[in-house]
Amino acid sequence: MDFYQRAKRYSIEKFTTSAFSLLANASTENLVRLTHLAEKIPQKESYREKIQWIRTLFQTHHPGLAIARRVLSETHPHHRKRIISNFIVNQLLVGTNRRKAFEAERGFYPPDAMLISPTMRCNLNCYGCYAGAYSQEDLPYEVLDRVVGECKEMGIHLVLMTGGEPFLRKDLFDLFEKHEEMMFQIYTNATLIDDKMVDRFVALGNVVPAISLEGFREETDGRRGKGLFDRIVKVMDGLKEAGIFFAVSTTQTSRNTDILTSDAFVDFLVEKGCLLIWNFHYVPIGREPDFSLMASPEQRNRMRERLVYFRATKPMLFVDFWNDGCLTQGCIAAGRKYFHVNAQGDVEPCVFCHFASDNIKEKSLIEALNSPLFREIRSHQPYSENYFRPCLLIDHPQEGRKFALQHAKYFTHEGAEQFFTEFAQVIDRYAEAYGEIAEAAWREKIETQNPPSLSAGKKAVGRPGG
Numbered sequence: 001m002d003f004y005q006r007a008k009r010y011s012i013e014k015f016t017t018s019a020f021s022l023l024a025n026a027s028t029e030n031l032v033r034l035t036h037l038a039e040k041i042p043q044k045e046s047y048r049e050k051i052q053w054i055r056t057l058f059q060t061h062h063p064g065l066a067i068a069r070r071v072l073s074e075t076h077p078h079h080r081k082r083i084i085s086n087f088i089v090n091q092l093l094v095g096t097n098r099r100k101a102f103e104a105e106r107g108f109y110p111p112d113a114m115l116i117s118p119t120m121r122c123n124l125n126c127y128g129c130y131a132g133a134y135s136q137e138d139l140p141y142e143v144l145d146r147v148v149g150e151c152k153e154m155g156i157h158l159v160l161m162t163g164g165e166p167f168l169r170k171d172l173f174d175l176f177e178k179h180e181e182m183m184f185q186i187y188t189n190a191t192l193i194d195d196k197m198v199d200r201f202v203a204l205g206n207v208v209p210a211i212s213l214e215g216f217r218e219e220t221d222g223r224r225g226k227g228l229f230d231r232i233v234k235v236m237d238g239l240k241e242a243g244i245f246f247a248v249s250t251t252q253t254s255r256n257t258d259i260l261t262s263d264a265f266v267d268f269l270v271e272k273g274c275l276l277i278w279n280f281h282y283v284p285i286g287r288e289p290d291f292s293l294m295a296s297p298e299q300r301n302r303m304r305e306r307l308v309y310f311r312a313t314k315p316m317l318f319v320d321f322w323n324d325g326c327l328t329q330g331c332i333a334a335g336r337k338y339f340h341v342n343a344q345g346d347v348e349p350c351v352f353c354h355f356a357s358d359n360i361k362e363k364s365l366i367e368a369l370n371s372p373l374f375r376e377i378r379s380h381q382p383y384s385e386n387y388f389r390p391c392l393l394i395d396h397p398q399e400g401r402k403f404a405l406q407h408a409k410y411f412t413h414e415g416a417e418q419f420f421t422e423f424a425q426v427i428d429r430y431a432e433a434y435g436e437i438a439e440a441a442w443r444e445k446i447e448t449q450n451p452p453s454l455s456a457g458k459k460a461v462g463r464p465g466g
Contacts, residue, residue, distance in 0.1 A: 028058055028059075028061065031058045032055055032058050032059060035051050035052075035054055035055035035058065036055070039051045039052065039055075062312075063311075063312070063313060063314055063315045063316075064311070066315035067275065067315050067316060067317055070275060070315060071083065071245060071275060074240075074243060074273065075243045075244070075245050076202050076205075076242060076243030076244065077243075078202065078203075078205045079201070079202065079205045079243060079244055079245060080243075081205065082183070082204075082205030082206045083183070083205075083245060085181070086157060086181055086182060086183040086206050087157070087158065087183045090157040090181055090182075090183075091112075091156075091157040091158045091183060094155075095155040095156065095157050096155070097155070098154070098155025099154060099155035099156070101155075102154050102155055106366065106370070107370075108335075108369070108370055108375075110154040110155060110156055110335070110369065111156065111332075111335045111336065111337050111338050111339060111369070112156070112158065112337045112338065113156060113158040113159065113160055113337070113338050114147070114151050114156060114158075114159050114160070114338065114339065114341065114365075115159075115160040115161070115162060115338055115339065115340045115341070115351055116139070116144070116147065116159065116160070116161055116162075116340070116341040117131070117139070117161070117162050117163045117164055117166075117340070117341065117342045117343045118138065118139050118144055118161060118163065118164075118166050118169045118172060118343060119137070119138045119139070119163050119164040119165070119166065119168055119169050119343050120134040120135060120136050120137060120138075120163060120164040120342070120343040120344075121136050121137075121138070121163070121164050121165065121168050122163060122164045122165045122168070122189070123165055123168065123189070123191060123192070124165070124189055124191070124224055124225060124228075125225075126223050126224050126225075127223060127287070127288070127290070128223070128251075128253070128282055128286070128287065128288070128289075128290055128293050129286050129287045130283065130285055130286040130287075130351070130352060131162075131163065131164060131286055131287075132286045132287025132288075133285075133286050133287050133413045133414065133415055133416070134164075134286075134342060134343065134344070134412070134413045135343075135344055135413065136164075137343050137344060138169065138343055139341070139342075139343045139344075139345060140361075141171050141174075141175070143345065143360060143361060144175055145175060145178065147341065147360055147365055148175065148179050148182065149179075150364060150365040150366065151182075151365065152179070152181070152182065154365075154366070157181065157182050157183060158182075158183050158185070159182055159183070159184050159185075160184075160185045160186075160187070160338075161184060161185070161186045161187065162187040162340075162351065163187070163343070164343060165188060165189055165191070165192065166186050166187070166188060167186070167188055167192040167193070167197070168192070172186075173200055173204070176204050176206060176207055177204060179206075180204070180206060181206075182206060183206055183208070184206055184207050184208070185207075185208045185209075185210055185247065186207060186208070186209050186210060187210045187212065187249055187278075188209055188210065188211060188212065189211070189212050189224065189228075190209070190211045190212070190231065190232050190235045191228070191231060193209065193235045193238075193239075195238060198238050198239060198242045198244065199242075201239075201242070201244050202242055202243070202244065208244075208245050208246060208247060209239065209244070209246045209247070210246070210247035210248065210249045210276075210278060211232055211235065211236065211246060211247070211248050211249065212224070212248075212249045212250075212251075213229075213232060213248045213249065213250055214250065214251065214253075214256055215250075215256045215259035215260060215265060216229065216259060216265065216268075217229040217230070219255070219256045219259055220232065222255075233272070236272045236273060236274065237272065237273075239273065240272060240273030245275055245276075246273070246274060246275065246276075247274065247275065247276035247277065247278060248269055248274050248276070248277050248278070249277075249278040249280065250277060250278070250279050250280065251279075251280045251281070251282055252279055252280065252281050252282065252295045252299070252300075252303055253282045253293045253294070253295060254282075254292060254293055254294060254295055254296060254299065255293070257295055257299040257302060257303065260279065260303070261302055261303055261306040266310055266314050266316065267314075269316065270314060270315060270316055274316065275316060275317060276316065276317040276318075276319065277316060277317070277318050277319070278319050278321070279303065279307075279318070279319065279320040279321065279323075280321050280322075281294075281295055281300065281321065281322050281394075282294055282295065283352050283393060283394065284419065284423065285352060285354060285416065285419050286354075289418070289419070289423070291423075291426055294430065297430070297433045297434035297436075297437050298437070300322070300323070300434060301434075301437050301438070301441065303320065303323060304320070304323040304388065304441070307320055307323055307324075322390065322391055322394075322395075323388070325382075325387035325388060325389070325390030326387045326388075328387075328390070329382060329387065330381050330382025330383065330384075330387055330390045331377075331381045331382060331383065331390045331391060331392055332350075332390075333349040333350035333353060333377060333381075333392065334349040334350070334373070334374040334377035334378050334381075335349075335369040335374050335378065336377075336378050336381055338350075339369065339374070340353075341360050342412060344359070344412065345359040345360045345361040345362075346358075346359055346360075346412045347359065347360055347363075347365075347368040347369075347371075348412060349373070349374065349377055349392075349403070350392075350393075352393055353392070353393065353400070353403075353404070354411060354412045354413060354416035354419075355403070355404045355408035355410065355411050355412060355416065356373070356408060356409065356410060356412050357371050357372070357373040357407075357408055357409040357410075358371050358373075372407065373403070373407050373408055373409075376403065376407050377392070377403055377407075380399060383395070383396040383399050384396065386438055386439060386442040387442075388438040388441055388442050388445075389431075389434070389435060389438045393419070393427070394427060394430060394431060394434075395431055395434070395435070395438075396431070397420075397424065397427045397428055397431050398428075400420065401420045401424065404417070404420045405417075405420055405421075
């Protein structure tokens with residue numbers, strides 16, 4: 001990085017830090033005045049519209065602003081500094097420009113983030129584990145280090161880690177320290193997090209734990225083991241006290257939907273200091289696939305509706321891997337916005353797509369992202385104009401079967417092909433049943449955004465964005 005670029009980055013970081021400090025302390029009235037001034041700066045109308053949208057959030061006291069204030073007031077100063085510099089500046093501001101430059105140079109736009117599994121070993125034995133059928137091995141440290149470095153070259157400064165249980169790898173902290181300008185989020189069962197590890201989180205500042213939770217005590221202990229819920233609560237209390245931004249990762253099943261969609265559960269997490277919920281849906285892959293665990297089409301739709309309510313009322317961020325198609329304009333797999341490298345080194349389109357054509361031990365990350373398999377998948381995204389149905393596995397299984405059976409070179413663990421062969425009819429029926437619900441909901445969304453009085457005589461454009 002030359003002097004000009006370093007100076008520019010420093011200026012951006014100082015400005016961003018000051019702006020966020022203002023957000024933490026300024027009155028709503030002053031923040032509204034600030035947006036009126038900011039609105040005069042950009043030349044593009046789209047940027048002015050975004051500023052106007054932000055002003056509306058201030059004026060309506062939207063809970064989304066409370067999230068930002070929570071981050072700024074509740075996190076440890078060093079951790080907060082890393083969040084601003086590594087995620088806001090490096091990933092969102094400087095990184096976006098670098099990814100655009102990479103596209104101009106190499107012909108494709110890099111994903112926003114990488115998901116990687118440093119190990120498939122785990123100290124628990126949860127039923128229905130998506131990763132339970134993989135070979136129990138570790139990805140060599142030198143490969144991890146190289147791939148993270150290749151991410152930086154493309155402008156990717158956000159690395160998510162899963163497994164297995166990542167913290168079984170003690171050398172991960174060497175990786176976090178070496179790549180101090182990166183932001184790492186670690187999906188973890190939290191059983192290995194103790195006071196000493198929390199102190200390391202504080203010292204590093206660039207690590208965000210995402211703790212697996214199935215609901216309250218009955219749901220969590222029922223899937224993960226007796227006593228796990230109480231251990232997790234203790235860990236959350238320790239993270240909150242230390243000022244560490246942490247997330248919770250839930251898996252929606254037919255058994256816990258009522259709990260996960262309840263005010264009581266979300267309010268409990270807010271009180272414990274959680275700032276972000278990742279909601280995943282059980283998919284019958286991995287260890288002993290069980291179709292009875294899949295959330296029903298009605299339950300899935302219930303989660304989608306409740307997310308709208310939660311985002312409007314709760315001071316917490318919500319991400320749903322299947323129900324956020326409107327925000328991502330469809331499927332994000334195969335390097336469009338993310339991808340997965342498993343502990344064997346296989347480069348998978350998605351953490352739930354257990355097939356591949358390339359291994360990171362044999363090819364560079366750039367080569368793997370630009371592989372024929374990934375290009376083929378990206379060329380078909382989105383698979384429908386209905387963003388309530390984004391997924392190639394459970395919403396458009398005919399697409400998933402084509403990619404897995406015709407374009408991939410191999411499946412990444414024994415039995416993975418079952419999902420696309422002997423389970424095909426069951427998945428097709430699920431997709432059809434949910435499709436009926438999703439189509440009705442989508443029509444209602446379009447009609448709400450394009451009422452007849454406004455769209456009479458005009459062709460209503462589909463694909464509303466939110």
